[in-house]
Amino acid sequence: MKPVSPRVTELLNNALTLELTVINGYFLSARMLDNWGLPHLGKAFYDLSIGEMNDADELIQRILMFDGHPNVQKMNAIQVGETPEEMLQLAIDSELGAIAQFNGGAQECHDLGDHATALFFEEMARDEESHADWFESQLDAITRLGAQNYLAQHVDPSSRPS
Numbered sequence: 001m002k003p004v005s006p007r008v009t010e011l012l013n014n015a016l017t018l019e020l021t022v023i024n025g026y027f028l029s030a031r032m033l034d035n036w037g038l039p040h041l042g043k044a045f046y047d048l049s050i051g052e053m054n055d056a057d058e059l060i061q062r063i064l065m066f067d068g069h070p071n072v073q074k075m076n077a078i079q080v081g082e083t084p085e086e087m088l089q090l091a092i093d094s095e096l097g098a099i100a101q102f103n104g105g106a107q108e109c110h111d112l113g114d115h116a117t118a119l120f121f122e123e124m125a126r127d128e129e130s131h132a133d134w135f136e137s138q139l140d141a142i143t144r145l146g147a148q149n150y151l152a153q154h155v156d157p158s159s160r161p162s
């Protein structure tokens, strides 16, 4: 089926660009954290990366439903922190950026009369809110416990080289 306006497909593709960027940023962060001996925090980033991949999948399917062309070639610049705290802060920034972009997409879709795609964007924004909240909680914990105490909980003494 055709979308009410080509702008709808464009908004979905812009969201896809954002998701593809976040997938790669979180995945790289996950493996860097593993490498720093912080596999528990690494696993959290890994799981979030897979969650964002599911978002990308839903976007691709919706673009195809509208007979559009999902653009998987495009990504924004990937920023990865050099410390766990920087990674968490950059993740919060990117989630807040996603929330703003998806809310904007929802508003435009409402204005165009495509309320189903607007709802789709609203649900995605709510997902990203829960991610932002989780990352913020981690930074709060670091402030309360101190980085050393916080990070000590993310070391897995049973992990072995494989």
Ligand SMILES: [Fe+2]
Residues within 6 Å of the ligand: 019, 051, 052, 055, 098, 127, 128
């Ligand atoms: Fe996402």
Ligand SMILES: [Fe+2]
Residues within 6 Å of the ligand: 052, 095, 098, 127, 128, 131, 132
């Ligand atoms: Fe997210």
